[in-house]
Amino acid sequence: MLFVRTCKQAGFRFPFKTNVGLFQAAASTCGLSNVSIMLAQQADRVMALGEWEERWQEDRIGFHQPHVHKMLENHIDKVLAGRTGVRFFFPLCGKAVDMKWLADMGHSVVGVEISEKAIKQFFEDNNMTYSEEPVPALPGAKVFKGSERNISLYQSDLYNFSSTIGGHFGAIWDRGSLVAINPRDREKYAALIISLMAKDCRYLLDTMLYNPELYEGPPFLVPDDQVNSLFGKSCDVELLESFDSLTDRQRGWGLDYLDERVHLITPKSI
Numbered sequence: 001m002l003f004v005r006t007c008k009q010a011g012f013r014f015p016f017k018t019n020v021g022l023f024q025a026a027a028s029t030c031g032l033s034n035v036s037i038m039l040a041q042q043a044d045r046v047m048a049l050g051e052w053e054e055r056w057q058e059d060r061i062g063f064h065q066p067h068v069h070k071m072l073e074n075h076i077d078k079v080l081a082g083r084t085g086v087r088f089f090f091p092l093c094g095k096a097v098d099m100k101w102l103a104d105m106g107h108s109v110v111g112v113e114i115s116e117k118a119i120k121q122f123f124e125d126n127n128m129t130y131s132e133e134p135v136p137a138l139p140g141a142k143v144f145k146g147s148e149r150n151i152s153l154y155q156s157d158l159y160n161f162s163s164t165i166g167g168h169f170g171a172i173w174d175r176g177s178l179v180a181i182n183p184r185d186r187e188k189y190a191a192l193i194i195s196l197m198a199k200d201c202r203y204l205l206d207t208m209l210y211n212p213e214l215y216e217g218p219p220f221l222v223p224d225d226q227v228n229s230l231f232g233k234s235c236d237v238e239l240l241e242s243f244d245s246l247t248d249r250q251r252g253w254g255l256d257y258l259d260e261r262v263h264l265i266t267p268k269s270i
C-alpha cells in the first residue's frame with residue numbers, strides 16, 4: 001500500500017496504535033489526505049460471493065433488520081417527490097422488509113441478490129407466494145416474482161445485471177450495498193447504478209463512517225468525498241442526514257464510533 005510504503009520511508013513504525021489522531025498526523029506528514037488514508041486501510045479487502053452465500057447458509061445475517069429502515073421512512077417523501085407507482089431498485093437486496101413496505105404502497109420493486117436462500121426467505125417470511133423463472137439473457141440466473149405484490153428479485157451477481165434486463169428506475173434504495181461491495185469495485189458499481197437511473201431517478205444512499213483501523217469490514221466505510229467523486233460528475237449529491245448508529249453489535253467489532261449518513265443523488269438536468 002502506498003500509504004504504508006510512504007510512511008515507512010518517512011520513518012513511522014507499523015502497526016500504528018489505534019489512535020486516529022496519531023495516524024492522521026503521520027499521514028499528513030506523508031502528504032496524504034485523511035480520505036486517502038481511510039480508504040487505503042480497506043482498499044484490498046475482498047469478500048468472495050461464496051462467503052456471502054455461506055453467511056446465508058449459516059444464518060450469520062446480522063445486517064438484516066426486521067423493521068423498515070428509519071432513514072427510508074424519514075426521507076420517503078423526498079424520494080417519491082409526489083410520484084405514485086414508482087419503480088424501485090434494490091441492489092444487493094438481501095431480504096429487506098423495506099421491499100414489502102414499498103410494494104404495499106403501490107410501488108414496484110426489482111432487487112438483485114446472489115443468495116437464493118435470501119430471496120426465498122423474503123417471500124416466505126412475508127407470507128407471499130412466488131413464481132420462479134430462468135432469465136434467458138442471464139445464463140444461470142433466475143427471477144423470483146411475487147404473486148400478490150409487484151416484486152421481482154433476480155438471483156444473480158449484481159455486475160451481470162443491466163438496464164437491458166431490468167430497465168430504468170425512478171428510485172433506488174441503497175442500504176448495505178455500496179458499503180458491502182468490495183472497495184476496489186466502487187467505480188464499476190457506480191457506473192452500473194448510474195446506468196440504471198431514469199432521468200427523474202431519486203437515489204437514496206446510506207453510507208457509514210468509522211475508524212477503519214478498528215474493523216476491516218464489511219460494511220466498509222465510504223467517506224462523503226468518495227460519494228461525490230463516484231457520482232458527482234453526472235449527479236447532484238445532497239447529504240440529507242447523519243446520525244450516530246453505534247450499537248453493541250458494532251462495539252463488538254471494536255468500533256468506538258459509527259456514523260450513518262444518508263445522501264440523495266439525482267441526475268443533473270441537461
Ligand SMILES: C[S@@+](CC[C@H](N)C(=O)[O-])C[C@H]1O[C@@H](n2cnc3c(N)ncnc32)[C@H](O)[C@@H]1O
Pocket residue numbers: 049052053063064065091092093094095096112113114115118156157158159175176177180181
Ligand atoms: C450487507 S447485505 C445487505 C442486504 C440488504 N440490502 C439489507 O439491507 O438487509 C449484502 C447482501 O448482498 C449480497 N451480495 C453481495 N455481493 C453481491 C453481488 N455481487 N451480487 C448480488 N448480491 C450480492 C449478499 O448475499 C447480501 O445478502
